[in-house]
Amino acid sequence: MSILTAAGISIRFGGLTALQDVGFALNPGDVLSIIGPNGAGKTTLFNIVSGLYTPSSGSIHLDGKDITNNSPERLARLGMSRTFQNLQIFFRMTALENVMTGRHRWEKTGVWGDLFAMPGTWRQNAESRRVSLALLERVGLSGQADTLAGNMSYGALKRLEIARALATEPRVLLLDEPAAGCNAVETAEIDELIQQVARSGVAVVLVEHDMRLVMKISSHILVLAQGRTLAEGRPEFIRSHPEVIAAYLGAEAAGAGRA
Incomplete structure (x- = not known):
């Protein structure tokens, strides 16, 4: 179907x-x-x-x-998740923080949980961090988790945006x-990443x-x-x-x- x-x-x-x-x-x-x-x-x-x-x-x-x-x-x-032709990246945030913003679909606690440091919020943030780190590894950016997006190469930012889109766990x-x-090398990396995503059933x-x-x-x-x-x-x-x-x-x- x-x-x-x-x-x-x-x-x-x-x-x-x-x-x-x-x-x-x-x-x-x-x-x-x-x-x-x-x-x-x-x-x-x-x-x-x-x-x-x-x-x-x-x-x-x-x-x-x-x-x-x-x-x-x-x-x-x-x-359903999407990326845009022009990069929609938070350049003053780290690569990890950018991907974590894509986890909002799965987060249940809100601003009060963050404000009062409630246990449920700790667990939620820890899970978002774990999933986001795994996605950075999946797109070949695990070594740049703490790098500001503004200091990353263009090709890396393209993969970062895909990682953030995948953070919503789309079908x-x-x-x-x-x-x-x-460039040719960056395109080959995108090529392999898209095929990998499709092989996962997305x-x-x-x-x-x-x-x-x-x-x-x-x-x-x-x-x-x-x-x-x-x-x-x-x-x-x-x-x-x-x-x-x-x-x-x-x-x-x-x-x-x-x-």
């Missing part, structure tokens, strides 16, 4: 139709990449799925439950251009322009053009699709996907 489905998604901004009748289905452990030229509607679709935009029509279901128009906070509690992880701005949806990364890690690809679905299918199908090549990939990029 699909864990995440979108059907008939359309949205208009004034007189402009940004998306029209777009849909997809995602199973646990799948990696779905959404690609297309600039202005194709990729980020708009992402923002609808993650609760930032309200679609004009269509529906989204998470594990069979209609989540259309749910807030991002509600979606986090239901098991669906949305990644908005996770390799944007990364469904992954990403918007990405790095075609080598997309072709390597995707189980399914959705291609958008001018707000509509141009093609969808497995990487080998998309790589050789003539309309995709003409509209987006180009012959050279299609050949690179075979490398």
Whole structure:
């Protein structure tokens, strides 16, 4: 059974139709990449799925439950987490503290518990610290737990943001251009991390322009053009699709996907 489905998604901004009748289905452990030229509607679709935009029509279901128009906070509690194209990091906090902020979904005590140092708060904070340290190790940043985020490399910050998203223990992880701005080594680290997350059973949806990364890690690809679905299918199908090549990939990029 699909864990995440979108059907008939359309949205208009004034007189402009940004998306029209777009849909997809995602199973646990799948990696779905959404690609297309600039202005194709990729980020708009992402923002609808993650609760930032309200679609004009269509529906989204998470594990069979209609989540259309749910807030991002509600979606986090239901098991969906996302990152953003531009880093959303607390630069004056340590790497560990950044990841611990992602544990809010699981924290039951509030400000009074912290103020009066109640035993339940101690246990909660200790558990959040334990889980966050394990996530830093998972993304290859265990040695930088106490490093201020502002002193970390760009590639490390990309992985840190993924660690924080994983701290909510999502069933669906949305990644908005996770390799944007990364060099070849950093991209390879992101590549391995995404595959590792998918192997754990988490469904992954990403918007990405790095075609080598997309072709390597995707189980399914959705291609958008001018707000509509141009093609969808497995990487080998998309790589050789003539309309995709003409509209987006180009012959050279299609050949690179075979490398």
